Amino acid sequence: MARFPLPSVPSRLIDIEVADSRRRSTPVAAADPDLQAGEVREGHGEVRWLVGVGAGAAKDWRAAGAALVRAAQADDGKPARAVQVELGAEANVAELAMGALLGGYRFKVSAETTPGLQTLRLVTPEAAAAEQVVERVRELAAAATLARDLANTPSNIKNPPWLAETAERVVAGVPGLRATIRDEAWLAEQGFGGVLAVGGGSASPPRLIELTYRPRGAGRHLLLVGKGITFDTGGLSIKPAEGMHLMRTDMAGGAAVIAAIRAIATLGLGVRVTALVPAAENHVSGGSYRPGDVVRHYGGITTEVSNTDAEGRMVLADALVYGIRRFRPDAVVDVATLTGAMKVSLGLRTGGLFATDDELAARVVAAGEQAGEAWWRMPLLEEHVDAVRGELADVRQAPGGPGGVTAALFLREFVDGVPWAHLDIAGPARAEKPYADVVPGATGFAARTLVELAASYA
Structure with a gap:
């Protein structure tokens, strides 16, 4: 257990009243279309803040909600506990609320707590429809916030x-939702070679979370x-020290x-x-897996290890085969902070999307647009398939x-052969500075997209 106060997980969201x-x-506060989205100025009379909504696009209203909460929390060093904002019938209440709920997010391990905006x-x-x-x-x-909490811990x-x-x-207590936790003994018995290889260097044993x-x-x-991967040192192919702290x-x-x-x-x-x-935790010890090792995954496919810092695909391989064989889904989506290459390709605000099925890819993109998260479809270039074939094993990592x-x-x-999408979120999963409804640290990226994707099937 923690010996110092951790923020609650999940974090408490501000209360939003509709009246x-x-x-x-x-x-x-009052929304002002003459100000740039997210710009906040002092008001006059009864209005303390004017909040810019710019052109009034969904992203503009999210930026406005986030900016308003930040302004209220920082007002003359005396954070407001409650704020009200006047909106016309043209207001995008949903996006304003989303920006407000996420823009004021804070995660800090401290003995001191500073009260922020509560309502x-x-x-x-x-009002009735908006509620x-x-x-x-x-x-x-709440989904994005919980994802941030877990990643920031x-x-x-x-x-x-x-x-x-x-x-x-x-x-626990969510109707219809059940959790099963598989420990290291079960993983060994079932042959989860990728998870066990990656987790073998850590004193903390691996787990499979099944919901x-x-x-x-x-x-x-x-x-x-x-x-x-709860922390990634890179294993024996160890990462540079600079930036390793972000691997939480x-x-x-x-x-x-x-x-x-x-x-x-x-x-x-x-x-x-x-x-x-x-x-799993990818650590360095006498139990660490090595470059040149051959690992047998759940289901029997063998992998030739080239770089122990490419550990994410090792654990995903086990889970993909297990999930497909055990549950026989109609479609599969995996999500991972997988490659630095995607940060170079797409920057820090757009997720990479690979897919074997055009309909599934279109659903992910549409879900992202609905959620306010950007995805760009990347090609599965067949001319590189031979590079993945192994010499000592079936595939090369x-x-x-x-x-x-x-x-x-x-x-x-x-x-x-199951319709499959791979979401590489190495870039947008974390942020160094605030923008829109994002704050420094974990962003919770992809959580809302996945909810909207599920809604599209419902």
Whole structure:
């Protein structure tokens, strides 16, 4: 257990009230289309802040909500506990609320707690309709927040058993959602060679987190698989010291999957979903796996290890085969902070999408647009398939070449023809500075996309 105060997981969201009239003595903000989106200026009279909504696109309203909360929290060093904002009938209440819920997020391990904004009151003539919209927004924001919490938790607390126990705790009591935690003995008995190889160098044993949601009457079944590397030293192919501290967020894909299925079940979406998170710590010791090793995965495929820092694909391979054979889904989506190559290709705000199925790819892109998360489809270049073939084993783990492409081609070897999408979130999973509704640290990227993807099947 922690010997110092950790923020609660999940973090508490601010309360959002919807009403058709102002409340006396509560500071007032007003949306201003003449200001750039996210710009905040001092108001006059009863209006303390003017918040820019720019052209009024969805992203503009999200930026406005985030900017308002930040301004209220920083106001003259005396953070407001409650704020109300006047909105016209043209306001995008859902996106404003989303920006407010996520833009004021904070995660700090400290003995001191500074109270922040607790209540945002949305004053709108469409109060009844807006309240229904905000209820759904709360769950989507809660998913992104939980994913941030899990990824931000420091790795001296967050090892594979902690992640598994926390996942089990946060889904407890959600109707229709069940957690099963597989320990290292079960993994060895079942032949999860990739997970065991990666986790072999750590004193903290690996886990497989298995979450299942099966509502009555569901016609489609979606399998979600998330990389759960709770800390990544790179193993014997050790990473440079600079930047290694960020590797506490190397399980951001797993965090997104856990958070997404929790929201899917809470919303009661009519689609069956199974979520798997292979969790391990890639550490350095006499038990570490080595370059040149041959590893046998669940299901029998063998991998020739080229670089122990390419550990994410090792654990995902086991989980993909297990999930497909055990649950027989209609479609599979894996999410991982997998390759630095994707950061070079797409930058830090766009996720890479590889897919074997055009319909599934289109669904992911559309879900991302709905959620406010950007995806760019990348090619599965067949001319690089031979590079993935192994000499000592069936496949080679890290053959060089275009890193994001060859990593995806490696994973494709384990999906057995099922419609599959691979989401590489190495870039947008973490941020160094605030923008829009994102704050420094883990961003929760992909969690909302996965919820909207499930909704498209429901």
